[in-house]
Amino acid sequence: MTTSGAPKRPSFKRSSPGKKSRLRNRRVAAGGREGEAEAAGTSALARALLPASVALDAVPPVGRALPRHFFEVDALDLAPRLLGKLLRRDEVVLRITEVEAYRPNDSACHGRFGITARTAPVFGPGGHAYVYLCYGLHMMLNVVADIEGVGAAVLIRSCSPVSGLETIQRRRGQQTEKPILLTGPGKVGQALGLSTDWSNHPLYAPGGLEVLDGPEPESVLVGPRVGIEYASPEHVAAPWRFAIAGTPWISAPKNTLRPRY
Secondary structure, eight states: OOOOOOOOOOOOOOOOHHHHHHHHHHHHHHHHHHHHHHHHHHHHHHHTTOSSOOOOOSOOOOOOBOOGGGTOSOHHHHHHHHTTOEEEETTEEEEEEEEEEEOTTOTTSGGGGOSOTTTGGGGSOTTBEEEEEETTTEEEEEEEESSTTSOEEEEEEEEEEEEOHHHHHHHHTOOOOSGGGTBSHHHHHHHTTOOGGGTTOBTTSSSSEEEEOOOOOSOEEEEOOSSOTTSOHHHHHOOOEEEETTOSOOOSOOTTOEEOO
């Protein structure tokens, strides 16, 4: 923010009545266009918060790409910060509603295997994508956390749609507007049309797949992660799953989630 002293009173030449009328008409027209654009952007984002039915258009939300340093923190810090942020690929924009953190020395993290052909991307720079195939069916999108070599990531478990609903439905093979469309990590990967080729893609770079800034949730839920029964008891019970409170766009089970504070 910048400040300055009181400006000098400017001097103006008087305009003719006809010129003033033309200028006024231009301002009114421009103001109308700006108001319509602002309303459209707000409407698109607001509809992403609707509980069960979403009527969407192709108006993209207003949001800047997050800088690389945003991601270069511990996965446990990055995970809740990603809630409310936006994933964009082409016309599809999704709001992140549920995530899980996976950390170094975590018996549920893929990094426990060390650097292999499959896990190498999770040891890459923070802010890159790590996409892996689960059960030979589901593409799971992770956001790599921390600095290069650490081996940590945040799994995107669920999202809500902001724009590109028809494309999401086509990719998912479901003509529904209910949360079942995007509540689950495999569904998110499918809605974005991802493959393992997206691993190592920088999510802070324009084009392709991006993470954009978005509104922070008012409150957050926490609980244990899902489907990691193979991990050590301390890691199975760790409350490293985070979700936006008050939204139905969350995967099961929901009864293990509690208010964060």
